[in-house]
Amino acid sequence: MEILYNSTRAKGKAVTASEAILKGLSEEGGLFVPERIPVLDKTLKEFSQMTYQQTAYEVMKLYFTDFSRQELEECISKAYDEKFDTQEIVPIKEAAGAFYLELFHGATIAFKDMALSVLPHLLIASAKKNQVKNEIVILAATSGDTGKAALAGFSDVEGTRIIVFYPKSGVSPIQEKQMVTQKGKNTYVVGIHGNFDDAQRGVKEIFGDRELAEYMQGKGFQFSSANSINIGRLVPQIVYYVYAYGRLLKEGRIQEGEKINVTVPTGNFGNILAAFYAKEMGLPIGKLICASNENKVLFDFFRSGTYDRNREFVLTSSPSMDILVSSNLERLIYRIGGNDPDQNLAFMSALGQGGSYQVTGDMMEKLGDFYGNYASQEETAETIRKVYEDTGYVLDPHTAVAACVYEKYKRETGDHKATVIASTASPYKFTRSVMDAIGGQYPGMDDFGLADELSGLSHTAVPKAVEEIRTAPVLHKRICGKDAMKQTVMDILGI
Ligand SMILES: *Cc1c(COP(=O)(O)O)cnc(C)c1O
Numbered sequence: 001m002e003i004l005y006n007s008t009r010a011k012g013k014a015v016t017a018s019e020a021i022l023k024g025l026s027e028e029g030g031l032f033v034p035e036r037i038p039v040l041d042k043t044l045k046e047f048s049q050m051t052y053q054q055t056a057y058e059v060m061k062l063y064f065t066d067f068s069r070q071e072l073e074e075c076i077s078k079a080y081d082e083k084f085d086t087q088e089i090v091p092i093k094e095a096a097g098a099f100y101l102e103l104f105h106g107a108t109i110a111f112k113d114m115a116l117s118v119l120p121h122l123l124i125a126s127a128k129k130n131q132v133k134n135e136i137v138i139l140a141a142t143s144g145d146t147g148k149a150a151l152a153g154f155s156d157v158e159g160t161r162i163i164v165f166y167p168k169s170g171v172s173p174i175q176e177k178q179m180v181t182q183k184g185k186n187t188y189v190v191g192i193h194g195n196f197d198d199a200q201r202g203v204k205e206i207f208g209d210r211e212l213a214e215y216m217q218g219k220g221f222q223f224s225s226a227n228s229i230n231i232g233r234l235v236p237q238i239v240y241y242v243y244a245y246g247r248l249l250k251e252g253r254i255q256e257g258e259k260i261n262v263t264v265p266t267g268n269f270g271n272i273l274a275a276f277y278a279k280e281m282g283l284p285i286g287k288l289i290c291a292s293n294e295n296k297v298l299f300d301f302f303r304s305g306t307y308d309r310n311r312e313f314v315l316t317s318s319p320s321m322d323i324l325v326s327s328n329l330e331r332l333i334y335r336i337g338g339n340d341p342d343q344n345l346a347f348m349s350a351l352g353q354g355g356s357y358q359v360t361g362d363m364m365e366k367l368g369d370f371y372g373n374y375a376s377q378e379e380t381a382e383t384i385r386k387v388y389e390d391t392g393y394v395l396d397p398h399t400a401v402a403a404c405v406y407e408k409y410k411r412e413t414g415d416h417k418a419t420v421i422a423s424t425a426s427p428y429k430f431t432r433s434v435m436d437a438i439g440g441q442y443p444g445m446d447d448f449g450l451a452d453e454l455s456g457l458s459h460t461a462v463p464k465a466v467e468e469i470r471t472a473p474v475l476h477k478r479i480c481g482k483d484a485m486k487q488t489v490m491d492i493l494g495i
Contacts, residue, residue, distance in 0.1 A: 002065045005032040005231060008334040009345045017064040018126035021119075021232035022136075024225030029208050029348075030341065032231045033331050037280040038062035040242070044256050044284075047246035052089035053080055055243045056118075056236065062281075063235045064122070071125050079118035079236075083107045085464065090114070090240050092247055092420075095393040096386075098263070098406060099253070100423040101244045104396075108178060109426035109465045110320075111271065112149035114240060115233035120153045120160065122232045123224060127159065134222040137493065138162040139206060141199035141227060143267065144171040144320050145425065147189070148178040150226040155184030162226070163188040163492055165199045168479060171319055172430055174447050174466065181472035188492050194482035195313055197324055202485035203227070212486065219495045228270035229327050237274035238281070244420050245283055254418050261419040263289040263409070265318065265402040266298060269326035271422055276332065279369065286417050291405035292374040293318045298326060302372030305364045308356035316377055317397040317433035320425070325351070333359065336366040371413075375404035383407075384437035394458045396425040397433045427454060428466050 004014035009030030015023070020032035040047075042058055050058070056076045057069075064072060080089050084105045093100045106113025127136060136159060140150050147164040154162040166179060168191035179189045192199050206212065207223060216222060228234070241262065248254045262285055264272040272290050279285040292299050294314040301307045309324040316322055334344045337359070350357040375383065383404040384395050395403060402421050410416060427434045431450040435442060439457055442450060448470050455462050480488045 003034050003038060003063060006035055007341065008033055008330050009341050011341055016066045018066050018129045021122050021126045021230065022130060022224055024230045025207050031229050031330050033334060034063060037277055040282045044245065044249055047242055048250040050246060052243055053077060055246065056239045059239045059242055060235055067125065075118055075121035075125060078121050083117055090243060092244060093393060095391045098419050098421045099248065101240060101420050102423045103240060104423065104426040107152040107465060108148045109429050109463050110145040110149065111424040112145045115236045116149040116153040116226060118236050119226055119230065119232045120157045124157065124159060134220050136160045136224050137221050138226045139203050139223055140164045141203040142166045143196040143322060144175040151179060151182040151187050155182065155187055161186045163489060165190050165192050165203060165485060167195045167199055168193060170195050170315065174429055177469050180474045180476045181469050182475065189476035190488055191479045192482050196322060198482040202482060206486050206489060221493060228268045234270060234274055237271055238278045241275050241278040242283055248418065257284055259284045259286040259417055261287045261289060261417045263291060263402045263406045263419060264422045265291045265321055265398040265424055267321040267323045269328035273328045273331055288370050289406060289409050290370055290372040291402040293321045293401050294376055295322050295324060296374035297324055299372040299374045302367060302370055306356060306358045307351065310355040317380060318401050320398060336363045371409055373405045373408045375401045379404045381437040384434060388438045394427040394434060396427040396430045398425050399423040426463055428463050
């Protein structure tokens with residue numbers, strides 16, 4: 001059955017999946033949402049027999065209904081191939097009473113690879129389908145991981161250029177090095193003087209600038225987004241929850257139909273929203289446990305119904321979650337508000353103007369699937385240390401935030417259902433925080449030295465992604481003010 005996509009901010013005409021993927025964001029700045037959430041049409045037993053690629057097809061076909069089977073299978077096989085260092089694509093490790101779903105075996109050893117290795121192919125297929133002749137310019141704001149994963153995904157993909165903005169002092173040294181050493185003649189990396197929210201706001205403004213869009217059109221360019229608001233990223237993230245359930249069933253860790261809980265370290269709310277969609281599609285999920293770091297806007301929201309970004313922005317050891325406006329939450333707000341774009345627009349305008357909004361009591365009741373909590377900096381480090389000492393398994397700080405919150409959830413509720421924790425980054429991506437937590441102090445040692453130390457302590461090999469950038473030359477040196485992003489884009493395109 002065909003599924004069309006609506007904007008969360010306007011009634012207007014619904015668009016096809018390929019149009020939604022191409023546009024990224026709707027004209028009024030809304031996010032595209034499927035007009036209804038489809039239901040899984042294979043049994044859990046059948047899923048337990050499938051490879052990752054097969055599962056991906058079965059999930060994606062339900063959403064991307066204007067793609068042929070062959071088109072989708074091609075996108076999937078180009079995405080989930082040897083770029084991943086394991087054939088399983090997402091292995092599951094049991095440690096400290098939870099199942100860690102390792103989403104970090106792709107090109108950049110973080111979970112953004114899961115969606116960003118397939119998005120470029122979906123985008124090119126969408127462009128062909130819609131007779132787009134323009135060169136597609138991907139604009140992205142990154143708090144660290146998206147940037148490199150998007151650059152790696154789009155590098156030298158015919159018909160595209162990619163420009164990535166990142167907060168110059170808000171990402172880890174390895175994250176920065178990964179980005180500024182990116183190869184590919186269509187890749188551009190820009191550090192901004194500002195934080196992630198500034199970068200994201202700047203990109204949103206450029207997307208919303210109609211005059212600029214028309215001018216670009218005349219020059220043979222059009223924008224698209226690789227940020228987690230693109231529906232072409234959200235849907236591929238549903239896949240691994242379905243796959244994880246299948247694996248646990250296959251290995252006899254759960255019974256068919258048994259409910260599992262899912263814990264997700266959350267920033268922009270994309271990953272956990274994908275788990276929510278999986279639940280709505282019929283996957284037996286109990287609680288969706290939303291873990292925040294000290295930027296605990298979501299924790300406060302789930303407790304009070306008020307979303308309030310007016311607070312100090314804290315730089316933490318889990319920088320990919322240092323976010324005050326979680327863009328993908330808008331899709332959930334729209335849904336629990338009864339798919340009412342006018343009401344949603346009112347909330348989002350209030351957020352834009354006063355920095356906060358409060359949902360209705362009726363909407364609050366529909367948030368019962370979610371549990372929110374947060375971990376402080378000390379708790380995060382303590383969790384890394386404790387899990388390592390108890391089990392030998394090393395968590396990165398983002399995953400540790402989730403593990404800590406999961407413990408709080410168990411203590412608070414006594415709910416001990418089998419639980420999948422989304423493990424979103426390799427500890428090798430955040431070696432300094434990890435080694436500070438488990439290995440004592442290493443003054444003066446650089447991140448690569450620390451990676452070698454970590455390798456020794458954890459008995460795991462330093463990933464290829466880290467080895468490769470050890471000696472790679474810096475290819476990108478552009479820096480701009482947070483108010484000069486539009487001009488920078490025009491300079492890069494030479495228009
Ligand atoms: C992006 C990211 C997150 C947050 O995911 P969202 O989908 O934005 O909520 C968590 N951990 C890591 C390592 C990330 O890169």
